[in-house]
Amino acid sequence: xxxxxxxxxxxxxxxxxxxxxxxxxxxxxxxxxxxxxxxxxxxxxxxxxxxxxxxxxxxxxxxxxxxxxxxxxxxxxxxxxxxxxxxxxxxxxxxxxxxxxxxxxxxxxxxxxxxxxxxxxxxxxxxxxxxxxxxxxxxxxxxxxxxxxxxxxxxxxxxxxxxxxxxxxxxxxxxxxxxxxxxxxxxxxxxxxxxxxxxxxxxxxxxxxxxxxxxxxxxxxxxxxxxxxxxxxxxxxxxxxxxxxxxxxxxxxxxxxxxxxxxxxxxx
Amino acid sequence: xxxxxxxxxxxxxxxxxxxxxxxxxxxxxxxxxxxxxxxxxxxxxxxxxxxxxxxxxxxxxxxxxxxxxxxxxxxxxxxxxxxxxxxxxxxxxxxxxxxxxxxxxxxxxxxxxxxxxxxxxxxxxxxxxxxxxxxxxxxxxxxxxxxxxxxxxxxxxxxxxxxxxxxxxxxxxxxxxxxxxxxxxxxxxxxxxxxxxxxxxxxxxxxxxxxxxxxxxxxxxxxxxxxxxxxxxxxxxxxxxxxxxxxxxxxxxxxxxxxxxxxxxxxxxxxxxxxxxxxxxxxxxxxxxxxxxxxxxxxxxxxxxxxxxxxxxxxxxxxxxxxxxxxxxxxxxxxxxxxxxxxxxxxxxxxxxxxxxxxxxxxxxx
Amino acid sequence: xxxxxxxxxxxxxxxxxxxxxxxxxxxxxxxxxxxxxxxxxxxxxxxxxxxxxxxxxxxxxxxxxxxxxxxxxxxxxxxxxxxxxxxxxxxxxxxxxxxxxxxxxxxxxxxxxxxxxxxxxxxxxxxxxxxxxxxxxxxxxxxxxxxxxxxxxxxxxxxxxxxxxxxxxxxxxxxxxxxxxxxxxxxxxxxxxxxxxxxxxxxxxxxxxxxxxxxxxxxxxxxxxxxxxxxxxxxxxxxxxxxxxxxxxxxxxxxxxxxxxxxxxxxxxxxxxxxxxxxxxxxxxxxxxxxxxx
Numbered sequence: 001x002x003x004x005x006x007x008x009x010x011x012x013x014x015x016x017x018x019x020x021x022x023x024x025x026x027x028x029x030x031x032x033x034x035x036x037x038x039x040x041x042x043x044x045x046x047x048x049x050x051x052x053x054x055x056x057x058x059x060x061x062x063x064x065x066x067x068x069x070x071x072x073x074x075x076x077x078x079x080x081x082x083x084x085x086x087x088x089x090x091x092x093x094x095x096x097x098x099x100x101x102x103x104x105x106x107x108x109x110x111x112x113x114x115x116x117x118x119x120x121x122x123x124x125x126x127x128x129x130x131x132x133x134x135x136x137x138x139x140x141x142x143x144x145x146x147x148x149x150x151x152x153x154x155x156x157x158x159x160x161x162x163x164x165x166x167x168x169x170x171x172x173x174x175x176x177x178x179x180x181x182x183x184x185x186x187x188x189x190x191x192x193x194x195x196x197x198x199x200x201x202x203x204x205x206x207x208x209x210x211x212x213x214x215x216x217x218x219x220x221x222x223x224x225x226x227x228x229x230x231x232x233x234x235x236x237x238x239x240x241x242x243x244x245x246x247x248x249x250x251x252x253x254x255x256x257x258x259x260x261x262x263x264x265x266x267x268x
Numbered sequence: 269x270x271x272x273x274x275x276x277x278x279x280x281x282x283x284x285x286x287x288x289x290x291x292x293x294x295x296x297x298x299x300x301x302x303x304x305x306x307x308x309x310x311x312x313x314x315x316x317x318x319x320x321x322x323x324x325x326x327x328x329x330x331x332x333x334x335x336x337x338x339x340x341x342x343x344x345x346x347x348x349x350x351x352x353x354x355x356x357x358x359x360x361x362x363x364x365x366x367x368x369x370x371x372x373x374x375x376x377x378x379x380x381x382x383x384x385x386x387x388x389x390x391x392x393x394x395x396x397x398x399x400x401x402x403x404x405x406x407x408x409x410x411x412x413x414x415x416x417x418x419x420x421x422x423x424x425x426x427x428x429x430x431x432x433x434x435x436x437x438x439x440x441x442x443x444x445x446x447x448x449x450x451x452x453x454x455x456x457x458x459x460x461x462x463x464x465x466x467x468x469x470x471x472x473x474x475x476x477x478x479x480x481x482x483x484x485x486x487x488x489x490x491x492x493x494x495x496x497x498x499x500x501x502x503x504x505x506x507x508x509x510x511x512x513x514x515x516x517x518x519x520x521x522x523x524x525x526x527x528x529x530x531x532x533x534x535x536x537x538x539x540x541x542x543x544x545x546x547x548x549x550x551x552x553x554x555x556x557x558x559x560x561x562x563x564x565x566x567x568x569x570x571x572x573x574x575x576x577x578x579x580x581x582x583x584x585x586x587x588x589x590x591x592x593x594x595x596x597x598x599x600x601x602x603x604x605x606x607x608x609x610x611x612x613x614x615x616x617x618x619x620x621x622x623x624x625x626x627x628x629x630x631x632x633x634x
Numbered sequence: 635x636x637x638x639x640x641x642x643x644x645x646x647x648x649x650x651x652x653x654x655x656x657x658x659x660x661x662x663x664x665x666x667x668x669x670x671x672x673x674x675x676x677x678x679x680x681x682x683x684x685x686x687x688x689x690x691x692x693x694x695x696x697x698x699x700x701x702x703x704x705x706x707x708x709x710x711x712x713x714x715x716x717x718x719x720x721x722x723x724x725x726x727x728x729x730x731x732x733x734x735x736x737x738x739x740x741x742x743x744x745x746x747x748x749x750x751x752x753x754x755x756x757x758x759x760x761x762x763x764x765x766x767x768x769x770x771x772x773x774x775x776x777x778x779x780x781x782x783x784x785x786x787x788x789x790x791x792x793x794x795x796x797x798x799x800x801x802x803x804x805x806x807x808x809x810x811x812x813x814x815x816x817x818x819x820x821x822x823x824x825x826x827x828x829x830x831x832x833x834x835x836x837x838x839x840x841x842x843x844x845x846x847x848x849x850x851x852x853x854x855x856x857x858x859x860x861x862x863x864x865x866x867x868x869x870x871x872x873x874x875x876x877x878x879x880x881x882x883x884x885x886x887x888x889x890x891x892x893x894x895x896x897x898x899x900x901x902x903x904x905x906x907x908x909x910x911x912x913x914x915x916x917x918x919x920x921x922x923x924x925x926x927x928x
Binding site: 155157158160161162163165166167168171175176179180 | 325326327346347348349352353354356357358360362363364373374376377421422425
């Protein structure tokens with residue numbers, strides 16, 4: 001059933017969604033310290049100013065360390081949980097999975113504060129490692145969700161066929177299951193990396209004196225003079241995340257094409 | 269290649285029970301399948317036939333009893349070490365591999381050289397009629413082709429038993445009929461014991477040496493197709509295999525000859541060998557197949573006995589005509605099938621006609 | 635009936651399942667369950683000077699629920715979340731409907747992709763952009779001034795609950811669209827044709843057939859938007875200028891700046907209870923809708 005006005009509405013809605021992102025590059029190249037109209041002319045100065053800040057590169061390096069570690073650990077934990085949930089029946093399954101997925105619906109402030117309380121109580125120093133601990137907790141549910149759908153689209157008889165043809169459980173996993181869920185693993189790794197990169201609250205409270213990219217950006221907001229260079233940084237980040245997302249989407253679709261399943265669209 | 273002769277037992281079920289929690293899925297299965305036999309498990313969905321097949325493959329454990337393959341108890345043998353291979357209902361073709369890689373999947377531990385294995389794959393592809401398809405991606409195949417890949421992949425391992433789980437149910441009618449014939453030929457060629465699961469009685473009759481009909485986790489009858497059709501062990505089996513007409517009956521005397529009074533047919537004496545198992549409703553009935561009734565045209569003499577009937581429905585099939593007739597003195601429509609012969613008209617609805625029948629073709633369910 | 639084979643198989647399946655799930659489960663117990671339990675214990679202890687006295691008390695909860703300051707923070711958080719949720723879901727429904735019903739199937743994933751992209755770009759920067767857009771000398775005010783539509787900047791654009799609602803509604807938009815879209819996709823198209831065939835107009839068919847069938851998606855969307863919104867920290871901080879705190883800001887203040895961990899814990903636990911209660915309520919509603927459809 002068609003309602004023609006819907007298309008106009010949807011386009012307007014998309015404009016609303018994209019408005020902040022589209023404004024980013026405009027002001028990143030605008031030759032004015034104030035983010036306001038009318039535009040004052042073209043400059044690449046803000047990019048140079050951003051580039052000149054050593055603190056940015058330290059934060060970036062920290063974010064990469066945190067992001068990559070988180071992505072590997074959360075995806076690994078996700079593989080275990082997704083495999084257990086799609087393949088086995090065992091006592092306490094619902095409760096166990098519920099606890100693993102819980103961080104998806106808990107405010108990050110509450111999680112970070114409760115972890116902080118424990119870390120302080122037992123004297124664990126706050127640094128990048130504690131950020132990683134928090135990020136793995138938050139990212140694992142996303143990994144589980146993505147990987148569960150990857151494992152679910154596997155026909156169980158494929159596994160049985162491999163066993164029937166003489167493979168043991170381990171080689172079945174290696175020769176049949178892993179190649180078929182690989183696209184899911186890659187997209188899980190990319191998405192958990194992106195979430196970790198973007199995460200602020202946990203990084204802010206559990207990082208001690210260490211700064212990640214998001215904490216760095218939050219810090220810069222306090223200095224009006226730094227705002228245009230944040231616009232420049234934001235522009236670059238938006239381009240990067242679009243590139244990352246496109247890659248993730250590519251692998252997801254290839255995975256679907258490979259298993260011959262139907263495309264249901266979307267990551268969530 | 270040597271194969272055991274048909275008299276040897278290949279699979280034996282000894283009082284096999286299977287519970288899923290409280291649900292009793294298999295209720296004491298006892299059966300033996302001979303080497304080289306084409307054996308079918310036939311029954312409606314949920315009767316336990318697939319479960320039974322999967323206990324042979326090793327994908328289902330059993331609650332008690334024993335499953336023996338080639339004289340060996342399979343209790344502690346995992347699926348990957350059993351001398352059986354399976355063609356799955358969904359075919360389970362590995363989507364990330366080519367046709368060749370699928371067919372050669374089980375040869376990984378085979379000590380032969382790469383070239384020899386490749387030759388073996390080629391030979392097997394030829395056997396199933398897929399020569400030249402080796403390099404194709406698995407997901408680019410049609411249903412019939414997938415099925416052939418699944419067959420080749422199992423047969424290349426020269427199993428003692430090939431298990432087929434509803435292998436034809438996903439195919440179109442035409443391809444299905446063609447594959448039925450090919451499977452029979454293939455089975456004769458390789459001589460391997462085939463165990464087929466199907467819910468399609470026609471398919472089972474066409475393909476099998478022997479059939480086990482299953483209801484509610486039990487084997488209701490195990491026989492050759494012709495015997496199964498001629499003398500079903502119970503009214504329920506009779507209803508499941510083809511079409512059978514039933515008329516209520518009163519048993520007058522027992523013995524080597526059983527005297528009965530059949531509604532509409534009068535006094536009938538049948539041989540004790542014609543007496544079969546339970547009637548569904550508890551009350552005795554006689555059953556007879558549509559082709560054992562014939563319409564007697566004017567001047568034709570009954571070979572045995574005859575009765576007057578009225579035609580209620582006519583279904584014309586070209587080579588055959590099916591009539592639903594009601595014999596005087598009964599209230600039931602009986603299905604009757606006649607081969608159409610040139611010069612003999614198809615009767616109209618409402619026509620009064622004599623029908624011929626024969627006491628020897630009756631089966632008595634009590 | 636004894637069946638060694640069956641118990642062995644079952645036991646091995648249960649054991650494999652437990653072995654597999656144990657790494658992520660142990661992690662969640664150590665990093666989530668244990669800290670939350672610690673917090674729950676703290677919430678019934680007494681705050682001392684620089685220490686926490688293990689003296690049981692209900693005072694923290696009494697303060698949380700009676701003190702005007704905390705009660706207003708809680709109420710504001712709830713109110714903002716309710717507004718954001720309502721705005722997000724109502725605005726998102728037509729978009730989900732459009733993509734599901736009016737877009738060519740081959741182009742659906744492209745539209746979904748377009749909708750999800752903004753969500754994956756830096757949350758901080760998106761929130762900050764709204765501050766820049768709505769600010770006193772921000773993009774809208776300066777733009778309108780440059781176009782000579784206004785002389786003075788519009789003061790009501792920024793630093794208020796409305797600006798916070800707008801920002802949060804923008805941030806969680808895809809969260810609402812996707813579940814509604816999934817629910818709409820599941821609806822058998824012939825049901826709508828049946829509706830029209832039985833004499834309904836397109837609009838009444840929508841009201842009587844499509845909308846009820848998509849309710850599980852709407853309820854999922856409500857939950858998915860409501861939960862993170864109520865705990866949001868960045869938006870009140872940046873858009874509200876720190877003067878309109880929500881629960882997360884209050885928790886932070888008490889836990890760190892005021893160093894009153896018991897009271898902070900009590901507020902956090904209370905917030906979790908509220909979120910849990912709302913979730914259970916909506917899950918219950920969802921179950922009723924699902925049952926109606928079976």
